[in-house]
Amino acid sequence: MRLINVRTFRIHRFQGRNVPPYAILSHTWTKDEVSLQDWHAGRGKPKQGFKKIRFVCEQARRDRLGWAWVDTCCIDQTSSAELSEAINSMYRWYRESHVCYAYLEDVMGSEDREPPLQHPSAQHPSGRFRARFQTEFQTNFRERYQAQFEASRWFTRAWTLQELIAPRNVVFYDCRWERIGNRSKGNIAKLISTITNIPLGVVQGTQSPSQYSVAQKMSWAAHRSSTRPEDVAYSLLGLFDINMPLLYGEGDKAFVRLQEEILRETDDHSLLCWTVPSSSPRAWTLEGIFAKSPDDFAGSSDIRGHLFDSGSPSAVTNRGLQTRLGLAERRYGDSSHLYHDNAACSVYDAALNAGRYDSRNICVSQVSIILVRTPQITSRHLQSINRYARLVTSELGLVQMEGHHAEETEALRSQAELTYIHKTLLSWEQDRFGVGGIHLQNIPICKALVPFRQSPEGSGQICDYAVSAVLHSEATGILDDATTVDVTTNPQDSITWSPVYGCIRFGEKLSKTPMLPYIVVFKMKSPIRPESFDILLAWDSQNIHFSLGPGTAHSFATQTRKKIIGWPNHRKRQGNIWEMYGEVAKTREVIGDYCAELTLIREDPKTTAGEAAGNRLHLLIRASITKKEAD
DSSP, X not given: OEEXXXXXXOEEEOOTTOOOOEEEEEOOOOTTOOOHHHHHHTOOTTSTHHHHHHHHHHHHHHTTOSEEEOHHHHSOTTXXXXXXHHHHHHHHHHHTOSEEEEEOXXXXXXXXXXXXXXXXXXXXXXXXXXXXXXXXXXXXXXXIIIHHHHTOGGGGBSHHHHHHHSOSOEEEEOTTSOEEEETTSHHHHHHHHHHHOOXXXXXXXXXXXXXXXXXXXXXXXXXXXXXXXXXXXXXXXXXXXXXXXXXXXOTTHHHHHHHHHHHHHOOOGGGGOOOOOTTSTTTTOEEOSSOSSGGGGTTOTTEEEOSSOOSSOOEEETTEEEEEEEEEEOXXXXXXXTBTTSGGGOEEEEXXXXXXXXXXXXXXXXXXXXXXXXOOOSTTSOGGGOEEEEEOOSSOEEEEOOOOOHHHHHHHHHHOEEEEEOSSOOHHHHTTTTTEEEEESSOOBOOTTSOOOOOOTTSOSOTTOEEEEEEETTOSSOEETTOOSOOOSOTTOSEEEETTTTEEEEOTHHHHOTTSOEEEEEEEEOSSOSOOEEEEEEEOSSEEEEEEETTGGGGHHHHTTSOGGGSOSTTEEESOGGGOOEEEEEEEEEETTEEEEEEEEEOOTTSSTTGGGTTOEEEXXXXXXXXXXXX
């Protein structure tokens, strides 16, 4: 550890426990900081950053300290090894400092400034005078500093979180190096607690951060930023007492790696208790089990883990997070793209070993997350693997609790299933729903690697038939059941087909070119019946065409770029599909011995069945089959 001699302005290096008492600086960096190389080369004094170093040394002398630490010049930023050592030691260095000077360069008092304020008890020992001057002190603080103090950039930076919490003594200074006040005192402590959402006891130093759950500490770091994305994770190492190597260039993966390291040190399920705003494009999409940033924990300040002894540890494996969770199937109806009878959309509520607490410190409910089972991709990927992706939601599920006793805990253990939750998802899995799609509710898909199974009577499925190929206006050729799972390399493509999920996926391009006609044909075949037929769905900004019957796809190539308005009038509806919800169109046809009726539905996000739709264009095709009556 390097320290500056506050009298000679020379930098010395100290090892191990042989470190003298020192002051430490907390600040936000500017472009003109003094580096260690500048210091040794003698070119540091002309820089703006030197003013901060000089003040720290002068104030340390006033506080009867001989040494000071400033990150800009006491760390060799050009050495990756030293930088890694410093970042892993930073929390300890702040914690072991005698005093931390927090410099808020964007906070300025009124123009008619008075001499620096002192705490009234220093001049007036009398209780009556102390109370009067305390009131004047607080009033003056509010008038001169509070608005700017609340808006200071210092409270928005990732690194300053540990610099606020770790030191035993933090003193704030404004842009002119005039003292604002002490972190732990009176109204300033309450104001900091309000600004940062950090409990007052932690701000005042009477409570240790270790008393709080992972989710609570993550919530303190929400909405803080850093110049490098990796520093969002690296700045939290000390707060969670974690050491890990630094890999600048890994980007957002650093935060995932941090969560893995936390999981190795604690089995606190509150780590999994994160959400996103309902307006976020991530809402109701599939992701891995870990959060993308501390922002995801903004609403988790009242969640704690370890409600009971789960009896088994969690671990990160090459199949994802291995843990035991109580799973309860969440059954979405046929008016949802997560229709429960679709094998690719098995959805579960997973109760976590974590709960939400009220202001009285009482657990009011256990919390749960939503998992979607990963479907079988090939014959080598068995469903017994029990792998899941996480469905991102804006709220955590609540499971009412009446207190866990020994027998109840044992019951929870016996009900828990060994579960693997993806750590990260491949792009085709994460984007499986795109910005919407066409979902076949009870129409089977003929997969080359799965034997054909005849549909049972009364199943509602199109008996003995399955989708064997798909054509659409954005494809260069027929997409059949042997099409590779990675159906697209460009997420901007407007339409792609996934035989794994039995759905057409829309990309962002679809909403940007609403005037083009979009045409999709599902070719239906049977291995035991001679007849074949096609399902046609086409739309532009003015008309919708939905039909079922033989020969529809024959004219596909010639009709692709024509306006839908020029097609036959039967089974055509006028209107913009983006503005419709509920039942949009129906089509009927006799197929062999059966009468088939297909319904086209636009999923309504305002209903319980369609809650997972968000603002996406999910179209559902549902079949209804009846035996043809004899003539």
